[in-house]
Amino acid sequence: MKICPICKEFTKFHKNKRAKDGLNWDCISCNAKRVKEWNLANPGKHAITQRKVQLKRNYDVTIEQYAKLFEDQLGSCKICGIHQDKLKKKLDVDHCHTTGKIRGLLCNSCNLGLGNFTDNISFLIKATDYLKGAT
Numbered sequence: 001m002k003i004c005p006i007c008k009e010f011t012k013f014h015k016n017k018r019a020k021d022g023l024n025w026d027c028i029s030c031n032a033k034r035v036k037e038w039n040l041a042n043p044g045k046h047a048i049t050q051r052k053v054q055l056k057r058n059y060d061v062t063i064e065q066y067a068k069l070f071e072d073q074l075g076s077c078k079i080c081g082i083h084q085d086k087l088k089k090k091l092d093v094d095h096c097h098t099t100g101k102i103r104g105l106l107c108n109s110c111n112l113g114l115g116n117f118t119d120n121i122s123f124l125i126k127a128t129d130y131l132k133g134a135t
Contacts, residue, residue: 004030006027013028055093058093059095069102070105077091078103078104078106079106091105092106097119
């Protein structure tokens with residue numbers, strides 16, 4: 001605990017490895033207020049930053065790598081071919097849950113479909129046969 005230079009309160013601070021004392025310069029409450037104000041004042045930058053963080057954290061993919069996949073797939077789902085413009089949300093990064101390898105970008109429906117079939121090829125084949133009327 002230390003004194004916040006903004007609110008002058010003796011309070012708690014977030015940890016910060018880069019700071020000499022190991023703590024943020026402003027307290028948790030003042031930091032939250034400052035970040036909220038910045039996010040409201042910079043909505044475009046905030047959204048881009050959040051997207052970069054999410055891609056890196058969840059898939060170890062940079063925004064540039066996502067853009068390359070998007071360009072290679074002509075902005076469309078790798079399975080059904082629906083274009084991003086016709087979707088309410090961005091194409092999902094599809095990856096193998098075992099290896100972590102990125103397979104491509106999918107619309108939410110195709111991504112959920114693979115997930116619901118637990119990426120099991122025999123289930124997908126049986127589903128295909130079922131739809132063909134073979135079972």
